[in-house]
Amino acid sequence: MKVLVPVKRVVDYNVKVRVKSDQTGVDLANVKMSMNPFCEIAVEEAVRLKEKGVATEVVVVSIGPVQAQETIRTALAMGADRGILIQTDEDLEPLAVAKLLAAVIGEEAPGIVVMGKQAIDGDNNAVGQMLAALLDWPQATFASKIEITGDKAEVTREVDGGLQTLSVDLPAVVTADLRLNEPRYASLPNIMKAKKKPIDVKAPGDYGVDTAPRLKVLKVVEPPKRQGGAKVESAAELVSKLKNEAGVL
Amino acid sequence: MAVLVIADHDNASLKDNTHKTVTAALAISGDVDVLVAGQGVAAVAAEAAKIAGVRKVLVAESADLGKQVAEAVTDTVVALSSGYDAVLIPATSAGKNYAPRIAAKLDVAPISEIIEVVDASTFVRPIYAGNALETVQSSDAKKIITVRATAFKAAGEGGSAAVETVGAAGAMAHTRFVSDEIVKSDRPELSAAKIVVSGGRALGSAEEFQRVIEPLADKLGAAVGASRAAVDAGYAPNDYQVGQTGKVVAPQLYVAIGISGAIQHLAGMKDSKVIVAINKDADAPIFQVADFGLVADYKVAVPELMDELAKVGL
Numbered sequence: 001m002k003v004l005v006p007v008k009r010v011v012d013y014n015v016k017v018r019v020k021s022d023q024t025g026v027d028l029a030n031v032k033m034s035m036n037p038f039c040e041i042a043v044e045e046a047v048r049l050k051e052k053g054v055a056t057e058v059v060v061v062s063i064g065p066v067q068a069q070e071t072i073r074t075a076l077a078m079g080a081d082r083g084i085l086i087q088t089d090e091d092l093e094p095l096a097v098a099k100l101l102a103a104v105i106g107e108e109a110p111g112i113v114v115m116g117k118q119a120i121d122g123d124n125n126a127v128g129q130m131l132a133a134l135l136d137w138p139q140a141t142f143a144s145k146i147e148i149t150g151d152k153a154e155v156t157r158e159v160d161g162g163l164q165t166l167s168v169d170l171p172a173v174v175t176a177d178l179r180l181n182e183p184r185y186a187s188l189p190n191i192m193k194a195k196k197k198p199i200d201v202k203a204p205g206d207y208g209v210d211t212a213p214r215l216k217v218l219k220v221v222e223p224p225k226r227q228g229g230a231k232v233e234s235a236a237e238l239v240s241k242l243k244n245e246a247g248v249l
Numbered sequence: 250m251a252v253l254v255i256a257d258h259d260n261a262s263l264k265d266n267t268h269k270t271v272t273a274a275l276a277i278s279g280d281v282d283v284l285v286a287g288q289g290v291a292a293v294a295a296e297a298a299k300i301a302g303v304r305k306v307l308v309a310e311s312a313d314l315g316k317q318v319a320e321a322v323t324d325t326v327v328a329l330s331s332g333y334d335a336v337l338i339p340a341t342s343a344g345k346n347y348a349p350r351i352a353a354k355l356d357v358a359p360i361s362e363i364i365e366v367v368d369a370s371t372f373v374r375p376i377y378a379g380n381a382l383e384t385v386q387s388s389d390a391k392k393i394i395t396v397r398a399t400a401f402k403a404a405g406e407g408g409s410a411a412v413e414t415v416g417a418a419g420a421m422a423h424t425r426f427v428s429d430e431i432v433k434s435d436r437p438e439l440s441a442a443k444i445v446v447s448g449g450r451a452l453g454s455a456e457e458f459q460r461v462i463e464p465l466a467d468k469l470g471a472a473v474g475a476s477r478a479a480v481d482a483g484y485a486p487n488d489y490q491v492g493q494t495g496k497v498v499a500p501q502l503y504v505a506i507g508i509s510g511a512i513q514h515l516a517g518m519k520d521s522k523v524i525v526a527i528n529k530d531a532d533a534p535i536f537q538v539a540d541f542g543l544v545a546d547y548k549v550a551v552p553e554l555m556d557e558l559a560k561v562g563l
Contacts, residue, residue, distance in 0.1 A: 016380070016512065017377045017380050017381060019381050026381055094349070094358070095352070095357070098353060118494075120377070120378060121376065121377060123361065123376050123378065124359070124361045125345050125349070125361060126349035126352070126361060128349075129319065129346065129348075129349035130352065130353035131353075133350040133352075133353035133354050134353050138423040139346075139350065141319070144487065154427060158342070158488070159342040159343065160341050160342045160343070160440075160488060161259075161431045161432060162430045162487075162488055163429070163487070164316070164429050164430075165428045166318070166426060166427060167424070167425040167427050168424050168425075169422075169424075178477070178481070178494060179481065179487060213358075214357070214387060215360070215386065215387055215388070216385065216388065217383055217385055218371065218384040218386055220381050220383045220384075221382050222381060223375070223379060223381070223382050226519055226524075226538045228524065228537050228539045228542075229536060229542070230539070231536070232542065234543070234553070235550055235557045236553075236557050239557040239558055242523070242541065243561055246522075246523045246541075248501045248502040248522065248523050249469075249502075249558075249563065
């Protein structure tokens, strides 16, 4: 079975982003970029499926600028077999991304798609669900455990109040939550090997789908700053202030 | 122009997220209907009918809807969608699961976790873990939106909307519900609680988390939360997680114990009215957002706090 893993290049999760003074967006100049953490978890899961003998090939797809090749190389160093880059400098919306991925899946015919539940830049949490809808496949989002038996996947999902387990027929789209696994660090020999693995470079136009934006960003601003920083000396002072000043007890 | 709100419920009772989402919907249009999709939801529908400003309550029932299976909710909502210009969905784990699926079926760009309605097609939403707020304008004729309920006041009671049964999607062919493992608790629900007590990695173990955090929460009548670090370490269950990738809360009082205050965590609680932080590291970032910071070891401070609360009758 082939596993397809879409991955996104985003601002590194440790970077404190700054809003541009002209309110057009977030300043990405000279900022460290990395693979989206949820995508890393998805790559790890796909590689483990291959190591367990459930998957035969792991194909990684990224949609983004030429530098997204580095993100694909990171996945290849973790153990993915080959990559596809749909190269574009446009910041495509989730609907457009889902349409492009659906077209790729039409060509690749994977048995399962494993992907991050959301990208930490746009925080949309949408592409996996939209991809499943466009393909008319079942979806199992926010996965903390995936078990594949034959042509079914049993997926444990993190939901409000606890966990839910679903059984979905394959092919399906599964989106990874934080506790699905802990991604490995690529070893130096594997990083070297990854350089020789193939990456196919395509353009959005190759797939003949409508990627026009539906949303217009009018402005991007910083959130209001919270005034904090006051200290109390003791538990007694804390309770007194909560009761008398703040009135929350 | 009419708006459909999808109710948040557990088949037994209606959740406050619904009232808050109705408030967001009323900012778009005066014609707001509520869909209660579930199983055995007559009581939920009756509660929804009492929300002030609701025009009509639609009820769809099936086993798959009772488990909020995304495919079933999607098919049901898509069938109803022609009568609406916008569908507003509380951004719960269930809502976040099916909203984009509905949007894709309708060829619409979903708008996730709005915190403000500017006008009928313009909304404000957080990006980059809440470190930036973007205002987006949709050009889609129909809008599919998830609503961060904590950003809106709950609509009041006093309505008397008609309740109407609508068709539910047929049984799902490719997805089967297997089991639920829902944590049973007498405490208030985390995202709706007036007071939240959260513990972090400093607690060091699940036993210590239960020994320290839970009695304090019970004394305050509070819900229990946790930082991602505490959840990852197995000190607390996953649904306790407060933060950008967990639950977003905005209680009257948020008490953070042994939590350093990673950006990810702050994004999930910084809209709380009053924030208390207890941490022995005076430089912990949590103190920058705390209204009342106590630099102390929780092992000393929490028992003292319990005593002081007892003195004021709690």
